[in-house]
Amino acid sequence: MENDFDIYVINLDKDTNRLEKINNNLDNYIRIPGIYGQQEDFIKNNDIFYLSRYVCPKSTIGCCMSHRLATKTFLETSTKEYALILEDDAEPCFENYMEKINESIQNAPSDWDIIKLDYLPKYNIFDKTTYTKIPSLLLTAYIINKKSAEKILKNKIIYYPDIQINFMGLNIYNNPEIIFEQTWDEENHSNNRIQSVYNIFGYESWNFKAIRIFEKEYTFGDLFLFILILIFILLLKINNGFFINSNKIEKIELQ
Structure with missing residues (x-):
């Protein structure tokens, strides 16, 4: 057939x-x-x-x-x-x-x-x-x-x-x-994968290439770590801003 x-x-x-x-x-x-x-x-x-x-x-x-x-x-x-x-x-x-x-x-x-x-x-x-x-x-x-x-x-x-x-x-x-x-x-071994040292959970799918910047290729694991760091920095900034504003309010109240 x-x-x-x-x-x-x-x-x-x-x-x-x-x-x-x-x-x-x-x-x-x-x-x-x-x-x-x-x-x-x-x-x-x-x-x-x-x-x-x-x-x-x-x-x-x-x-x-x-x-x-x-x-x-x-x-x-x-x-x-x-x-x-x-x-x-x-x-x-x-x-x-x-x-x-x-x-x-x-x-x-x-x-x-x-x-x-x-x-x-x-x-x-x-x-x-x-x-x-x-x-x-x-x-x-x-x-x-x-x-x-x-x-x-x-x-x-x-x-x-x-x-x-x-x-x-x-x-x-x-x-x-x-x-x-x-x-x-x-x-x-897939040509679309590279071993990422930042793949903290060991997920194989995170070793897939995600982006190329100036001919350097980064995996989804790399991007995940970058996003975590970015979130951490933003939280620090928000936290610091909160304490700065709190100190200003305390000074105004003392005056």
């Missing part, structure tokens, strides 16, 4: 070990050469929002460009109506995952633009039969159609694709079942 979709796998040239794992799980896919942001100059790229060219982490822009390339390739070259786009650290949760994907498309609400096959938070913990439309993170594995591909390409790149895509006016549904899962281990 021929599928109604083509499969696109985003893979950086340097990540040959990931491609080997993909080859063990998938047949008949189209490899999309990932864009390694650290080696690219995005300053003159008009597909990227102007401010993001300077403050968005380079690896994040590279990730966005890679997903954009997969979408563009599908729109310009495929005769199929749908596309399954995978990151190269996606692993199927079922042996009959192709059958599951076809069922996802057939049973999805008629107005769908994107069907996410992996997402966070895991909204399907208690209900594995309902398509949810609650905003979620991750673009490990998702299905798009020609209409949504056109919509995506009309938007400039601003930030992480799994965050920005929630603000494009698309009908995004989380599939009732998680069909693919992202591999989280030392062998599959």
Whole structure:
């Protein structure tokens, strides 16, 4: 049985070990050469929002460009109506995952633009039969159609694709079942993560790059610490102002 979709796998040239794992799980896919942001100059790229060219982490822009390339390739070259786009650290949760994907498309609400096959938070913990439309993170594995591909390409790149895509006016549904899962281990280290010494709670998600300032990249953990320090300084100023005003009032009363 021929599928109604083509499969696109985003893979950086340097990540040959990931491609080997993909080859063990998938047949008949189209490899999309990932864009390694650290080696690219995005300053003159008009597909990227102007401010993001300077403050968005380079690896994040590279990730966005890679997903954009997969979408563009599908729109310009495929005769199929749908596309399954995978990151190269996606692993199927079922042996009959192709059958599951076809069922996802057939049973999805008629107005769908994107069907996410992996997402966070895991909204399907208690209900594995309902398509949810609650905003979620991750673009490990998702299905798009020609209409949504056109919509995506009309938007400039601003930030992480799994965050920005929630603000494009698309009908995004989380599939009732998680069909693919992202591999989280030392062998599959994300280019969007760096170890932060300020990640005081040890949350892995806090090691994701958040912003670039003068070519120095900072994580969400770094930003959290900065905000805490800022709040502490503001509280000190407010507290000092309170005592100064109290002393003035006491002096006036004594006079």
